[in-house]
Each structure stands twice: as C-alpha cells, then as structure tokens.
Amino acid sequence: MKVIACYSMKGGVGKTATAVNLAYFAAKSGLKTLLIDLDPQGASSFYFRVKPSSKKWAERFFNAYESLVKHIKASDYENLDIIPAHLSFRNFDALLADLKNRKNRLKRVLKGFKQEYDLVILDCPPSIGYLSESIFIASDLVLVPVIPTTLSERTFEQLITFFEDNIYQLKKIVPFFSMVQWQKSLHKATIESMVARYKVFLNTTIPYSSDIEKMGEHKAPVDVFASSTQANAAYMKLWTEVSEAHL
Template identity: 60%
Template sequence: MKVVACYSNKGGVGKTATAVNLSYAAAASGLRVLLCDLDPQGASGFYFRVKPSKKLKDDTFFRDEDRFAGAIRGSDFDNLDILPANMSYRDFDIFLSRMKNSQSRLKKALKAVDGDYDLILLDCPPNISALSENVFKAADRIVVPVIPTTLSERTFEQLLEFFVDHDLDRGKLLAFFSMVQGRKTLHHETMEKMRGIYSELFLATVIPFSSEIEKMGLHRAPVAAYAGGRFAARAYSMLWAEVGARF
C-alpha cells in the first residue's frame, strides 16, 4: 500500500481538486484507492456525494481501528472508496498533542486498512501543523500544487525550509504548477524561474485554470466523469501517470 498526500501550506491552489482527480485517475487505472479527507471542510467527500463521517469523532480517528474502517464509504466509481471528514477534524492538533509518538499517529491509523487498498490519497488542510508533520512522515510522496505567482512561490520556499529545519526527506515532494493561465506573462516567467531553481522537484504536467475544473462543484464529480474529452481531464490523467511512475 502506497500513500500519496495532496498538500499545500497555501489555500486556494487546487489541492482538493487534485486529490479528487488523482484518486479517480488512479482507480481508473485499476488500483484499489481510498481517498482520505483530512480537511474539516470535507470538500473531497462533497465532490463524491459522500456525507461527513459521524463515526469518527474526537480522537477516534487515531485510536479506534474498527471505527476508522467502518467510516469508509463507497463512491459511484469502481475501485474508489472515500473516508469523509467532519468538523471535529479541526481539533486534530489538540488530539495529537495529547498522544504518545504523536508524529506517527496518522501512519499507525492508516494501517487499519493495509492490504485493502493499493493506494491511499490524503487530502490535507492548508497549513503547517502537527497533523502536517504526521502527513510528511506517513506519505511516500507529497504532491504539491503551486500557482505560478509570487505569493505561492514564497509559501513553497517556506515549505522547503520547514523540511530542511526538521530533517525531513525533501525527495518525497512532487510539485507541479496549478491553475496556470497561459495568457499571463507572470505565470510563464514564474514557472521558468522556479523550474530553473527547483528542477528536480517539479513534474512536467501543468494543470490549467479551467472552467471545467470549476464546474466540479456543480457536477459533484471528477472532471473526467463529465468532461473526459477536455484538456483538463487529460491533464489530471497525465499528472497521475507522472506521480505513479515515481513509485
């Protein structure tokens, strides 16, 4: 079982859209996939028409393997299950602060379904926290969407500094450019600059700023499920091919 985290310390960069579409692409390739939503807003579950979990309250996410497994729900798509979030997840850092070996609690919790899935995809909240440190340790790869703007560049640099300061494996990071607008000179200049500095960290695939992706909330489905022939759907498929190849 492999674990891929869709993570960014900046909000609004297309993180959840990435998690939803990568999980769909991986499942379509034949893998048994669990999309685990760690964000209390529960957007991943919403996109798949799955209601917030009522079983995983308080710290049971980390302590009760039976409830963890029992909270998993099937999706409308073959090979793809969802572990939905709820608002109690906003207190994950408090729960983790009270536990022994707090930085490895997520990795231990995921073992409850080891053998049931080939891939677990984590949709992570946009911050650097105790939960984030758990994600960094549990994940085999960390997919990081980056909008090619100055502020996103700065937050990406902060993430790299955190990895260095905490002796984390920077080789887990797989960054890619998200919500790219081809007509913007700044986007092209920023991508060229960042690829030059961080060439070993950035994937080749670029996800465009697209109305088809924005319509996910209306269709409540991955892009390929309602616009499979459009470029945005193909881009996510290519992104998964790159991520999968890194294993």
C-alpha cells in the same frame, strides 16, 4: 500500499481538485484506492457525494486502524472508497498535541489498510501544524500544487525550509504547477525561474479552467462530465506522470 498527500499550507491552490481527480484515475487504472478527506471543510467528500458520518469521531481517529475502518464509504466508482471528513477534524492539531508519539500516529493507523488498498490519497487542510507533520511522515509522496505567483513561490520555499529544518525527507516533496494561465507573463516567468531553481517539478501543469470549477456543480471528477477537455487531459497526464515516476 503507497500514500500520496495532496498538500500545501496555502489555501485554494487545487489540493482537493487534485486529490479527487487523481483518486478517480488511480481507481480507474485498477488500483484499490482509498481517499481520506482530512479537511474539516469536507470538499472532496462533497465532490464524491459522500456524506460525513453524523457522529463526531475525531477523538478516535488516531487510535487504531479499527476506529477508522468503520467510517469507510463506497463511492459511485469501482475500486474507490472514501473516508469523509467531519467538522470535528478541525481539532486534529489540538488532539495530536496531547498524544504520545504524535508524529507517527497517522502512519501507524494507515498501515492497517495495506491488505485492502494499493493506494491511499490524503486530501489535506491548508495548514502547517502537528497534523501536517504526521502527514509528512505517513506519506510516500507529498504532492504540492503551486500557483505560479510570487506568494506561492514563497510558500513553497517555506515548505522546503521546514522539511530541511525538521529533517523530513525532501525527496518526498513533488510539486507541480496548478491553475496555470500561460497568457500571464507573471505565470510564465515564475514557472521558468522555479523550474530552473528546483529540479523536482513535474512536467505536467494543470491549466486554469472552468471545467475544473464545474466539479462542484456536477459533484464528480472532470472525466465524468468533461472527458474530452484540456483540463481532463491534464489530470490524466498528471496521474500517469505520478504513477510512472513515483509509485
């Protein structure tokens, strides 16, 4: 079983759109896939039409596999299950602060899923705290959407520095460009300079596209309602590249 985190400390960069479309293509390719929505906003749960559980259960999230497994919901797609978010997940950092061995907690609970699932995808909230650190340890791959602008470049540098300072494995970080508008000279120049500086960027770029924005209207991955679009081809290519090079 592999664990992929869709992560950035920056908000609104395409983490959820990536988690939803990759989880969909992974399941379609035959992998038993579990998407865990760690963001109290619950956006990926919403895109898959899965309602959060009515109970506030964040306090039990990091206890054991058994406390998580009860919250698994089936999606409309074969091979794809979801653990939806709950608003109480907003307290994860505070909760972890009081737990012993907090950095390894997520890894430990996820281990329980390895008989049932080939792949776990984590849709992460935009923050950098105890939860993020447990995500960095639990994940095989930290997939980072980067909008090619100056501020996003700075945020990406901060993430690299954070990994170096805290001795997390840098090779886990796999960035790709998101919401790309090739007609903008700033986007083009930022992509060129970042690709030259960091050799780890995926070749696939996700374009800025209204078809991706429409996921909210359709409550579905792009392939379901706009299969022959450039946006869908880009997510398909992203999944192929991630799975071939990194899984």
